[in-house]
Amino acid sequence: MSRCCFRLFICAATSTPLEQYYKLVDTGALKADDHQVRIVETLQKLHDELLEYRPPEIPQAPVSSSLLSRLFGSGRDETAYPVLIAPEQVPKGLYLYGDVGTGKTMLMDFFYNTLPPNITRKRRVHFHAFMIDVHKRVHAMKAKLGARGGDPIAPVARDLAAEAYVLCFDEFQVTDIADAMILRQLFERLLNFGVVCVITSNRHPDELYKNGIQRSSFVPCIELLKSRFDVTDLDSGTDYRRIPRTLSHVYYDPLTPENRAEVEKIFKAFTSDPSDPVQHNRKLLTWGREIVVPKSSSKVAKFRFDQLCGQPLSAADYIEITKNFGTIFVTDVPKLGMDQKDMARRFITFIDACYESKTKLFITSEVPIFKIFADDPEARSHEISDHMRSVMDDLGLSSDIVSSTAMFTGDEEVFAFARACSRLVQMGSKEWAETAGIS
Numbered sequence: 001m002s003r004c005c006f007r008l009f010i011c012a013a014t015s016t017p018l019e020q021y022y023k024l025v026d027t028g029a030l031k032a033d034d035h036q037v038r039i040v041e042t043l044q045k046l047h048d049e050l051l052e053y054r055p056p057e058i059p060q061a062p063v064s065s066s067l068l069s070r071l072f073g074s075g076r077d078e079t080a081y082p083v084l085i086a087p088e089q090v091p092k093g094l095y096l097y098g099d100v101g102t103g104k105t106m107l108m109d110f111f112y113n114t115l116p117p118n119i120t121r122k123r124r125v126h127f128h129a130f131m132i133d134v135h136k137r138v139h140a141m142k143a144k145l146g147a148r149g150g151d152p153i154a155p156v157a158r159d160l161a162a163e164a165y166v167l168c169f170d171e172f173q174v175t176d177i178a179d180a181m182i183l184r185q186l187f188e189r190l191l192n193f194g195v196v197c198v199i200t201s202n203r204h205p206d207e208l209y210k211n212g213i214q215r216s217s218f219v220p221c222i223e224l225l226k227s228r229f230d231v232t233d234l235d236s237g238t239d240y241r242r243i244p245r246t247l248s249h250v251y252y253d254p255l256t257p258e259n260r261a262e263v264e265k266i267f268k269a270f271t272s273d274p275s276d277p278v279q280h281n282r283k284l285l286t287w288g289r290e291i292v293v294p295k296s297s298s299k300v301a302k303f304r305f306d307q308l309c310g311q312p313l314s315a316a317d318y319i320e321i322t323k324n325f326g327t328i329f330v331t332d333v334p335k336l337g338m339d340q341k342d343m344a345r346r347f348i349t350f351i352d353a354c355y356e357s358k359t360k361l362f363i364t365s366e367v368p369i370f371k372i373f374a375d376d377p378e379a380r381s382h383e384i385s386d387h388m389r390s391v392m393d394d395l396g397l398s399s400d401i402v403s404s405t406a407m408f409t410g411d412e413e414v415f416a417f418a419r420a421c422s423r424l425v426q427m428g429s430k431e432w433a434e435t436a437g438i439s
Contacts, residue, residue: 017043017114036103042094042232043111046198049091051116055165055194056084058158081154085194087228093197095172095225097204098234104200105170107234111198112168123164126356127172127199131179132316134160134186136287153182157189165195170356172201174209174218181214184221191228205231250428252364255332263364267329271297286320293321301325305333309346318350322357326436333365336372344373348420355423360436369428370421 021040024030059081094111096104112124125133134156141152160167167190174180190197201208205225209218225231252259271278276297284291291313295302301321308330322328336344354361363369426432 015114017047017110020110020114036107039096039107039232039234040110042230043107046091046094046196047111047114047116050119050166050196053091053196055121058084058162058193081158081189081192083192085192087191090191090194091196093191093199093229095199095201095205095229095231096234097201097231099202104202104234108168108170108198108200115166119166121162121164122166122168124168124170127169128315128352129319129356130169131176131182132319134182135178138182151185153185154189157186157193161190161193161195165193166198167195168198170200172199172208173203174212177213180209180212180218180221184218184224187221187224191224197229199225199229204233250360250362250433251369251424252362253366253368255364255366259364260331263329263331263362266362267295267300267302270300270327273297284320284324286316289317291317291320293325296325299325300327300329302329302331304331305343305347308350309343313346315349315353318346318353319357321350322353322359325359326357327360327362328354329362331364333363333369333372335365335367344417347372348416351420351423351427352416355427358436359427360433361427369424373417 017040021030021037025032096107098104108124112122115122137156137159138152141155145152174183187197205222208222209215212218252263276299278295278297280295282293282296282301284293292307293301294304294307301324333347334340336347353359365372427436
């Protein structure tokens with residue numbers, strides 16, 4: 001069952017996680033799996049606890065009783081907050097971890113879409129997008145605190161808790177020192193405000209930020225996750241992505257006049273509505289900066305690879321692009337060499353953004369899209385590392401799809417590279433082509 005159809009089914013008759021799971025099994029949409037049943041039972045337990053849970057009222061900025069504050073300040077201390085609820089009164093969060101293909105996102109959707117209807121303060125978000133939002137809020141709070149300073153995390157956590165007391169994060173990972181320094185205090189504050197979190201990740205908490213700078217400062221966050229969350233391993237030996245799919249024709253190689261003409265014909269078909277003509281150099285705003293979209297209608301955009309990945313765009317920029325356009329064309333993707341590693345990283349970030357937004361993607365490339373990161377196959381075909389073979393096996397990919405590459409070395413980079421290849425396979429499937437790009 002496609003993720004789109006799965007969500008529609010859940011929303012059509014929301015009840016409880018277990019009830020919906022068995023309905024999907026009865027209709028043949030899912031295959032019964034004992035291990036997955038045990039995971040759904042864990043979701044059901046939290047679902048039942050949330051039925052009875054009453055989160056604390058979130059206060060406004062507390063008023064300081066300091067005479068000096070009353071005389072010389074605003075009289076409010078934005079950074080001072082008590083613990084609003086004892087930890088034992090808050091349902092334990094869930095931390096679900098496992099390799100790609102273990103059904104993490106499906107289970108997250110399963111839980112979120114069957115939450116009791118009385119829970120209106122809820123939020124489900126990809127972790128990358130969440131941290132972009134957090135950094136924006138922290139920046140704004142620092143500006144508000146001004147010269148008198150103070151801790152910006154507490155008021156940001158307060159605002160987040162006021163918006164949602166059930167937070168669901170998909171694909172939690174920590175690769176950035178700025179995120180690592182924020183997360184411990186942020187999670188601690190959110191939990192003290194009575195927020196219940198459900199997290200999916202490809203790593204056990206002990207494996208997070210494993211080789212990161214100043215990791216010792218992040219270890220208390222790991223201990224917090226292990227003490228305030230039920231940490232559950234999703235790996236069961238079943239890969240829920242290893243379902244045969246017929247690839248749709250959305251990737252075109254090599255860069256011949258015929259392939260370019262075919263993709264241009266498809267682009268014109270997608271933008272043929274006379275009431276929504278193609279604009280040149282449309283501008284999107286994010287973080288106060290402009291992103292120029294070379295050719296676009298209101299729902300379809302077209303970039304050359306160098307326009308999309310040859311300039312210093314960030315994850316936030318790619319999320320903004322995929323948020324605005326349900327269908328994106330990327331043309332003239334070259335075979336990338338070692339001197340183009342930054343472009344390769346950006347392309348992987350872009351693919352991740354497209355996948356999370358369920359974007360319909362058309363690509364023209366110099367070589368098959370799965371080979372753009374590859375080194376000389378004759379020189380390196382025998383040098384696939386044991387770690388790379390393990391990652392490829394976890395993702396259900398063969399060496400025919402992912403060739404060896406020296407471009408990516410660290411564990412996080414290798415995983416991101418192989419995951420991008422896995423997602424490109426899925427995004428080239430008939431199932432994806434039929435359901436993506438719908439907003």
